[in-house]
Amino acid sequence: MNAQATASHIGTTAPASNLLLAVDGVTVDFDGFKALNGFSLTLDRGTLRVLIGPNGAGKSTLCDTIIGRVRATSGRVIFKGQDITHLPEHEIVRRGVCRKFQTPGVLPGLSVVDNLMIAARRDRRWWCSFQRGAAAEEGARVAEILETTGLADRGRVPAGTLAHGEKQWLEIGMVVATRADLLLLDEPTAGMGPAETSQTAALIRRLVGQHTVLVIDHDMSFLEQLDARVTVMHQGQFLKEGSVAAIRGDPDVAAVYLGRAKEDGHHG
Amino acid sequence: MDMSMRKDTPLSRPLAGITLGRPLTLSLAVVVLGALAPWLVSAYELNLLARFLAMALLAMGLVLVWGQGGVLSLGQGVFFGLGGYAIAMHMKLAALGDGELPDFMVWSGLDALPWWWVPFKSPAVALLGVVLVPGVLAALFSWAVFRRRVGGVYFALITQALALAFATLLISQQPSTGGFNGLTDFQTVMGMDLGTPGAARGLYWLTLALVVAVFLGLRVLMASRYGTLLRAIRDGENRIRFLGYDPTPFKVVAFTIGGALAGLAGALFTLHAGVVSPALVGVVPSIEMVIWVAVGGRNSLAGAIAGTLAVNLAKDGVSSAFPDLWLYALGLVFVLVVTLLPGGLAGLVTDAGGTGLGKRLQSLVVGETK
Structure with missing residues (x-):
């Protein structure tokens, strides 16, 4: 319903110099159902953006499309000025995009440290896996991430035995360990209590600047703690963009989303 | 096997993470015994x-x-x-x-x-x-x-x-x-x-x-x-x-x-x-090969060797006495291993088969209930 608004929005706010990611009119068509419908979005380097929208709005599909898990039917994804729409997934990741999945995607059989070491590895070509040892820099980075994610004393345990919140932090840590410029965090606070949610918000705010971060989440208190610009999606299209406060007060957004989110907020 | 790296250990030890000691002594004994087999x-x-x-x-x-x-x-x-x-x-x-x-x-x-x-x-x-x-x-x-x-x-x-x-x-x-x-x-x-x-x-x-x-x-x-x-x-x-x-x-x-x-x-x-x-x-021998490894423990090299020897010795015994029974016996063994002993024979020895019979036997013997 807001195709024109989307187009004009892209046209007016895209300073090319600082641009990291441009999703340009992407449509994803699942057998007639348009999960994304001419959606556009730009992200500048070092910024934090929150993406909200009711279930089925296309938020996860957008992340899937950026990372290559789902292919755009039409439109382009431009990252660092290059078209990555049709690259293999691992190639997209090597260029500096990494994603945290909705359900924690840690490797359960490996220790926490091994999970992070795999993520921190600079050279991910297969024949390099026969080399012994790791760069000191990679070890230092893993040690640092163990500290920032509060997993320092859990380094030796299998990741599968971590508590749910710890798994979420470990996966955020893995995504950070790849040194990706763009971090896609899909529901990073799913299943977390209020205290853990606050810690996660603080963790994400520390990442901004060094990384560009796109967060998908439903939890309004979490969004307020992140205090970032919010993009609202609805039915695969752009609906609104603004500060958390502006979005909260927006009647269009309330109509499609916030009313429901407020009710859900008590449970989430 | 734990092969992750601590900050304070050199990361380039060639055999880092391989557990030596008692298993090494045992392995050496088995190899020596094996080498003497022609006279035994x-x-x-x-x-x-x-x-x-x-x-x-x-x-x-x-x-x-x-x-x-x-x-x-x-x-x-x-x-x-x-x-x-x-x-x-x-x-x-x-x-x-x-x-x-x-x-x-x-x-x-x-x-x-x-x-x-x-x-x-x-x-x-x-x-x-x-x-x-x-x-x-x-x-x-x-x-x-x-x-x-x-x-x-x-x-x-x-x-x-x-x-x-x-x-x-x-x-x-x-x-x-x-x-x-x-x-x-x-x-x-x-x-x-x-x-x-x-x-x-x-x-x-x-x-x-x-x-x-x-x-x-x-x-x-x-x-x-x-x-x-x-x-x-x-x-x-x-x-x-x-x-x-x-x-x-x-x-x-x-x-x-x-x-x-x-x-x-x-x-x-x-x-x-x-x-x-x-x-x-063909198909049947190929499936038998998988069963050797399932019986021995699919994550254990020593288990795979033991499983291969055990299943084939049993095959030699059973199939010479009751040629028709072998495939049924093998199928039964496979079902039992998959349901009771997912870690195979190796799971009996190590904690790797923690959810399997090994643990159950251990807890029976030690008297732990969990």
Whole structure:
């Protein structure tokens, strides 16, 4: 319903110099159902953006499309000025995009440290896996991430035995360990209590600047703690963009989303 | 096995993470006992042991492919057969004079050697072919399948179809393959008379030495970063892909090593058994190979060797007394292992099979309830 608004929005706010990611009119068509419908979005380097929208709005599909898990039917994804729409997934990741999945995607059989070491590895070509040892820099980075994610004393345990919140932090840590410029965090606070949610918000705010971060989440208190610009999606299209406060007060957004989110907020 | 790296330990220790000590003493004792076997057992028993140890090479390959890589292959018989036929073709040709053909070709009315037999006249080609033919086929096949992201049950079914096709092809091409009877009646290999007790001992020791070498080599490989990544791909292929790794080559390398080891096993088995035939390479033998490893423990190299020896000793006993019962017995063993002992025999010894019978037995004995 807001195709024109989307187009004009892209046209007016895209300073090319600082641009990291441009999703340009992407449509994803699942057998007639348009999960994304001419959606556009730009992200500048070092910024934090929150993406909200009711279930089925296309938020996860957008992340899937950026990372290559789902292919755009039409439109382009431009990252660092290059078209990555049709690259293999691992190639997209090597260029500096990494994603945290909705359900924690840690490797359960490996220790926490091994999970992070795999993520921190600079050279991910297969024949390099026969080399012994790791760069000191990679070890230092893993040690640092163990500290920032509060997993320092859990380094030796299998990741599968971590508590749910710890798994979420470990996966955020893995995504950070790849040194990706763009971090896609899909529901990073799913299943977390209020205290853990606050810690996660603080963790994400520390990442901004060094990384560009796109967060998908439903939890309004979490969004307020992140205090970032919010993009609202609805039915695969752009609906609104603004500060958390502006979005909260927006009647269009309330109509499609916030009313429901407020009710859900008590449970989430 | 814990092979992650602490900050304070050097990261480049070659065998980092491999547990030595008591297991080392035990392993050494087993190897020494194995080396003395020619003086401890009868010639017949030595021949059986040699065959089973050859099969253990294949089983260790399956630990890498299935246990570590999570890729179930029901077609290892194909690679076993390729290795076996490679050495058998050489032995058939080496026994001939100039211009002569192997006897079964003459009986089938062939008047010239098929072109693909010709290179195997050379001992070097035959020896390399034992490993390279199955290895290259395994690499091409697995690359073609894995890059299309076919895995799991579908991959297992494709490998089973491959085994069926291979056995059928061998039988149908009777004039150039020996058909159902396969290739047999070998006299010499590399100038050594196969009939002597010395040759039997030598081939046995060669097999034992290769088992030890492959065991150590695979342990180092499994402890390397490659091994860690292979297990990581088994547990979460997508997570690894979205960390910037391409899972395909990791799995292809494992499958190729598994195929090459199966070929080596097939060649040694053919030397010990004096025959290679379609009955050894088709669907049923391929499934039996998986059962050896399931019984032994698919993540344990030592378990795979033990499982291979145990299942084949049992087969020798059961099938000579009750030939009709063997397959039922094997099926029963497989069901019991899968339901009660997912870690296999190795799970009884280590905590790796923590959820299985081992733990249950432990808790029964120790009296813990949990």
